[in-house]
Amino acid sequence: MAFDHSISSLIQSWESAGWTRVMKGFSWIGSTMPIIVLSLGMIIVLYVLLGRRKELLLFIAVLGGSTAVGYVSKSLFARERPNFHRLMEEDGFSFPSSSSVAAVALYGIIVYLLWSRIRNRTGKIALTAAAVLMMVCIGLSRIYMGVHYPSDVIGGMLAGAAWLWLSIAVYKHLSDSHGRSTKLLM
Numbered sequence: 001m002a003f004d005h006s007i008s009s010l011i012q013s014w015e016s017a018g019w020t021r022v023m024k025g026f027s028w029i030g031s032t033m034p035i036i037v038l039s040l041g042m043i044i045v046l047y048v049l050l051g052r053r054k055e056l057l058l059f060i061a062v063l064g065g066s067t068a069v070g071y072v073s074k075s076l077f078a079r080e081r082p083n084f085h086r087l088m089e090e091d092g093f094s095f096p097s098s099s100s101v102a103a104v105a106l107y108g109i110i111v112y113l114l115w116s117r118i119r120n121r122t123g124k125i126a127l128t129a130a131a132v133l134m135m136v137c138i139g140l141s142r143i144y145m146g147v148h149y150p151s152d153v154i155g156g157m158l159a160g161a162a163w164l165w166l167s168i169a170v171y172k173h174l175s176d177s178h179g180r181s182t183k184l185l186m
Contacts, residue, residue, distance in 0.1 A: 004082075004149035011143045011150075012085050023141040030099035030138035035106060039063055042110065054175065055113055062167045066105035069163050070098040070156070082146055090147040097148045100156025101163075103138040107131035108164040 028034065039059075046056040079095035111131045118124050139153040148156075 004151050007150040008082065008085075008143055008146075011140060012146065014144065019144070023144040026137040026141035027099070027145050027147075029134070030103050030141065035063075035102050038106065042113075046113070054171075058167060058171045059109055059113065061171075062105050062109040062164055063102075065167060066101050066160050066163045067098075069159050070096060070101040073101075073155075073159060074098070079152070082149055085146045094148055095152045095155055096159050097139065097142050097152040097156035099142055100135070100139045100148075100153045101160040103135045104157050104160030105164050107134050108161065109167075112164075112168060 042059055043056060046052045046059060073096050074093040077095045078093050081090060081092075081094040108131065111128055114127060115124060118127060135157065139157060142148040142153055143150055
């Protein structure tokens, strides 16, 4: 708990009207509705425009599974939210941060699916940097707003990464075992 309190205090010491607007924005981006909208956009691109059914199933498995991981974990750990310096209110338990689970899963699978379609190194670096920046900023915003401890965010990121990795590993195994290349290898 000393780790959580010291990091939370440090991040919340940045408080200003400008930072609060920025952090509210990132907190909103990591919330349910924007994630649904971005996910629907990816579904349209993958299925309707590109006809990528296997990749669509992977995308849905990653997002659906990460949501389940977040809900089940919250129920198992039943950790109360921070009770100090809240700039917004949230319901439910704190660990792991569902926003962090979802951010890592969503932006991670987007990077995975787009990686092989980007031809130059600069584009791949920009894509990865943008995804990591979104993950980190969403996590920081949840601490700044006082609705999560740093360990909630770290736990959420690790849970999202674990589910993403497992989903991709199963996808590759199933694709390889059927004798078809996924053409998505990094």
